[in-house]
Amino acid sequence: MLLGYLLCPGKTFAQHYLDIQARADTDKIRIGEHVKLELSARVQLEGLKGASFKVFFPSLPDSFSHFEVVNRSELDTATAPGEKFFKQTVTVTSFDSGRWEIPALKFEVFSVTDGSYDSVFTQPVFIDVNTVAVDTTKAFKPIKAVKGVAWNLLDYWLYLVIGAVAVLLIIGLIWYFRKKPVKAPVVTGPVESPYDMAMRQLQELKGEKLWEQGDIKQYYTRLTDILRNYFEHQFGIAALEQTSAELLQNIKPVTILNQQRDKLQTILIIADLAKFAKMQPTPQEHEDCLTKATEIVTWTKPAVVREAQPGEAPKQQP
Template sequence: MKVRQNIFIFTTLVCLLAGRPLMAQQYEDYFQVKAVPDTTKIRLGEQVNISVTAKVMLYALKGANLKVVFPNLPDSLNHLEIVSRTPLDTTGTNEQQKVWKQIITVTSFDSGRWEMPPMKFEVFSVTDGSYDSVFTDPIMIDVNTVAVDTSKAFKPIKPLRRVAWNLLDYWPWLLGILVLVTAVVLYFVYWRKRKPAPKPLPAKPAKTPYEVAIEHLAQLGKDKPWNTDVKLYYTELTDVLRQYFEQQFHIAALEQTSAELLQNIKPVTVLNQQRDKLQSILTLADLAKFAKLQPSPQEHEDCLQKAIAVVEWTKAAATAVVEPEGTNHQTK
């Protein structure tokens, strides 16, 4: 019984130790890499394009989830300098295989025979975590100098050669000058032929404060708002008079109480002459608005007629005399 257990343990250890190399050998069989240069002989400063290809045989690794890592090359190595690397190209991939391609361009400024060392590719199995490394073959690049015949004397430097003048070399400048001249000509032509702007029509004269007040008072007499709302009627009546006084006589009538308004109309002679009528209107209006007094229909009509009389009395001072432009007065 113990012999069988020992044989089982030994077999298990052998399988565990041999599993990784077997997996590595499996990747080497189905994962291929190569690096092929377009030339191996260049002169100083010339470039070599190395085509690097990695290929995975999908048909032989069904269900395998592999990850390939391309070599990470430094900017320079062994007298060779990396000029550029193209992005990975997978145009050759199909159901049977997956292909990655990249062009690595190198150059050298040192003459001699230089080796591009093997490039290391790594492949990982996402399924079981195993990995392996595969290397490309080294590439030998011969970098030669330009042959110089030292037996002959150095030739002198040639003088500068003048290039013949060509009109096409200056076409942007000529086009700009042509556009500028055309714009100037069109501007002056348009400026001379442009029609004079029409004169603006004379603005209609605004209504005088007297005309506005008379229109509002006439509308109140027509609507007779006291039949439905006495307070609203007296509010509108006094507002018409206050606006008239403020616009015509520059009295802050809208912001003053009735007593203040009666006090401030004293300097205005033509208005102060109607003080009794104005006081009667303001007193009755305050009683109707604030004391809920109900004046008779006759009193409503009387207040409206007094307001009209006050505005008519100040008509001469309120009406502005506007003479048309161009009127000449000649004394005979």
């Protein structure tokens, strides 16, 4: 295999066609200073005779052998006649004093042409990490007092501008709300009572002739929704959220409504069969359900308070 032959130890071809280096910009630093470690690989293309290859640079961990990686540059490539260059700069530092070694780094080379694979190692790099020199022969100097800085209005101009804008904004809002005309209350007409609404909707349902047109499910859905809305607004029963069985159970405390329990049960049974079981009630049953719904609403119509005459207490008529 061509690449294996070129990189094989003891062969001069490896030294001639592939040159790798790990070079530091300095060999002495003080604690915390940076070292730029330049990793490079140079490949002589002429000797490879058209072989396709890939070079993989060393993968340094974030912390290793008393060193910490500060930054990694992108891999830079360049091509010259007969040569190809690869370069990456890794910035490292150390916070331990002493002479430390950046160990030999492994470059990996893979031949796409014949699938051969090999690795080459650099020489280790030694870095001396020194502490800051302190002259112990000199006497300690006293701590200097804190010096005051003269107050300057220009140093606070931004805060003054913000404060002035805030004050002007508050004054403007106060003036606006004081001058804002008070809108006269909107007088609306009388609100339709639950009874009147239910009776109107039942008459509208009768006029729509839904069951005559074959829309049985929509007819019973509208009919039961009218009753449930009426119960909810007139008696405070959450009828829209209850099943038929729950609704029949919850009308028991309302005496006047419970008196119409049998009619309501008949309507709910036929409606559920028509909506969910696809039963086809007879025309007589359609009309009978609408009649029973009208009778339920009429029976439970709230009493009217007759207007009291002067000196007379209000009386409630049935």
